[in-house]
Amino acid sequence: MCGILGVVSQTPANHLLYDGLQVLQHRGQDAAGIATLDGHTFHLHKDNGLVRDVFRTRNMRTLLGNAGIAHVRYPTAGSSVDHNEAQPFYVNSPFGIVLGHNGNLTNAEELKKQLFVDDLRHVNTNSDSEVLLNVLAHELQASSKGLRLTIPAIFAAVSGVHRRCRGAYAVVAMIAGYGLLAFRDVHGIRPLVAGVHETEHGPEYLVASESVALDTLGFRFLRDIAPGEAVFIDFDGNFHSQQCSDKASLNPCIFEYVYLARPDSMIDGVSVYETRLYMGESLADKLKRNWGELDIDVVIPIPDSSRPSALQLANRLNLPFREGFVKNRYIGRTFIMPGQAMRKKSVRQKLNAIGVEFKGKNVLLVDDSIVRGTTSREIVQMARDAGALKVYFASAAPPVRFPNVYGIDMPSRHELIATGRSDDEICREIGADRLIYQDLDDLKAAVRKINPGITSFDASCFDGNYITGDITPHYLDVIEALRGGGKANKLIDEDQLELDLALNATSM
Numbered sequence: 001m002c003g004i005l006g007v008v009s010q011t012p013a014n015h016l017l018y019d020g021l022q023v024l025q026h027r028g029q030d031a032a033g034i035a036t037l038d039g040h041t042f043h044l045h046k047d048n049g050l051v052r053d054v055f056r057t058r059n060m061r062t063l064l065g066n067a068g069i070a071h072v073r074y075p076t077a078g079s080s081v082d083h084n085e086a087q088p089f090y091v092n093s094p095f096g097i098v099l100g101h102n103g104n105l106t107n108a109e110e111l112k113k114q115l116f117v118d119d120l121r122h123v124n125t126n127s128d129s130e131v132l133l134n135v136l137a138h139e140l141q142a143s144s145k146g147l148r149l150t151i152p153a154i155f156a157a158v159s160g161v162h163r164r165c166r167g168a169y170a171v172v173a174m175i176a177g178y179g180l181l182a183f184r185d186v187h188g189i190r191p192l193v194a195g196v197h198e199t200e201h202g203p204e205y206l207v208a209s210e211s212v213a214l215d216t217l218g219f220r221f222l223r224d225i226a227p228g229e230a231v232f233i234d235f236d237g238n239f240h241s242q243q244c245s246d247k248a249s250l251n252p253c254i255f256e257y258v259y260l261a262r263p264d265s266m267i268d269g270v271s272v273y274e275t276r277l278y279m280g281e282s283l284a285d286k287l288k289r290n291w292g293e294l295d296i297d298v299v300i301p302i303p304d305s306s307r308p309s310a311l312q313l314a315n316r317l318n319l320p321f322r323e324g325f326v327k328n329r330y331i332g333r334t335f336i337m338p339g340q341a342m343r344k345k346s347v348r349q350k351l352n353a354i355g356v357e358f359k360g361k362n363v364l365l366v367d368d369s370i371v372r373g374t375t376s377r378e379i380v381q382m383a384r385d386a387g388a389l390k391v392y393f394a395s396a397a398p399p400v401r402f403p404n405v406y407g408i409d410m411p412s413r414h415e416l417i418a419t420g421r422s423d424d425e426i427c428r429e430i431g432a433d434r435l436i437y438q439d440l441d442d443l444k445a446a447v448r449k450i451n452p453g454i455t456s457f458d459a460s461c462f463d464g465n466y467i468t469g470d471i472t473p474h475y476l477d478v479i480e481a482l483r484g485g486g487k488a489n490k491l492i493d494e495d496q497l498e499l500d501l502a503l504n505a506t507s508m
Helices: 013-025 056-064 110-115 128-144 151-164 213-218 255-260 274-290 307-315 339-352 374-385 424-432 440-448 473-483 485-491 495-505
Strands: 004-008 032-038 043-046 066-072 089-091 097-105 169-174 179-184 192-201 202-208 221-226 229-234 239-242 299-301 325-327 351-353 363-368 388-395 432-438
Touching: 004 013, 004 097, 004 169, 013 032, 013 056, 013 213, 032 097, 032 213, 043 056, 056 202, 066 097, 066 110, 066 169, 066 179, 089 128, 089 202, 097 110, 097 221, 110 128, 128 151, 128 169, 151 179, 151 229, 179 202, 192 213, 202 213, 213 221, 213 255, 255 274, 255 440, 274 307, 274 388, 274 440, 299 307, 299 339, 339 374, 351 374, 363 374, 374 388, 374 424, 424 432
Parallel strands: 299 363, 363 388, 388 432
Antiparallel strands: 004 066, 004 202, 032 043, 032 066, 089 097, 097 169, 169 179, 179 229, 192 202, 192 221, 229 239, 325 351
16 A cells, blocks of 8 residues: 555646645655656655655755656565665666556566566566566567657557556556656556646646545546556646556455545545445444344544544434544554554554543444454553443454455464454454444445446455455465564475466466
């Protein structure tokens, strides 16, 4: 889960990109970067940290030009905190290209070997985004045959990327002397939207991870970029698009609607906020069926993303809705933080209970999801410490039982509280009096109520169904071994890994 932006403007792009990154800060708090293009010269600044900390006035002054891309990152399994892995990445052959990527390539190791042996390209970091950049550069070289790029050659190169790359990827890239390229993987797992702003000097275009960036920057929403589609915007303001895969189908990550995206965003024709309201309604209906006897005094959301679901649940059950926790907005997302001890400490820094809303009451806490359970356990205890008689817990999402390999930091099965446990066992683990989860079918129905055209989702963290079809048990073992550091040598059998990678390469 990263945030990406690309712009072709009539005025300097640096502040547009900076303001856009601020809006997308929720998608990544580990690192930030901006690359602008002035003539044929790229200007790049990136570092670890929040947007406001990475960019100072002196940095902004160096980011010249009317076009550029930007990125906010949080690290996924096996990634480094090295600032060199902040994006965008750059190559100068055969064309000057900068690239930012949201998602995760599942065959990155195979591609690295191909790049070194067959394509004669070298990758400097452990980032799959640098791998993707070099694959794109090679495909551009092949499609242009060493000559000047044409629009058909650019789209042919994206087709080559789709043939070689597996996993999830929404991409923005700037090609020096040509324009802005944006494309989305053939499964449409990660979101990408395009917008336009008409000016007296001509149109300006913006592509972004979420529509909220368009809204706040004054761009009119054009449409979602389709799975497998590429969009190219030249510096004269001409907008070109083409479907670059004959295997494209829409399978958006359903966790975007649960938690990742801002509620004021539209993703694939679906209002995130409205989806969360429907999630609350279906959860209330399940609670009526299963918990009709419970004496709930008050419904309290766990801020922020669960608030719409909790409010609609309370309305549907005719129960009081109260704000019981105050959030410190200057603490980062706890599930992104490494280490259980760090996350546990952060919960108390991030939330504080309003005692009057808990004392002497049976409270129903509503959260968007339960991942590791550390935060849920701490919050249940906070409610008890504040004087709650009973603490019931409802999750607006189903149990997270499987690793996510498409760009969300949920890679290890042993870290997920729902893996191998029943709902009653999870309830005891988090210390609640009762626990109820959303049903997966109801979650999917909440999205389809708004856009019935979405027939399939990536819901792999809930059902273990990996939409790309290339994830083996051994692949998951490898990811967990990488997270375990020294354990990797014990778990990774190189011959088996080679076999898995070969199978992955031919699976689609």
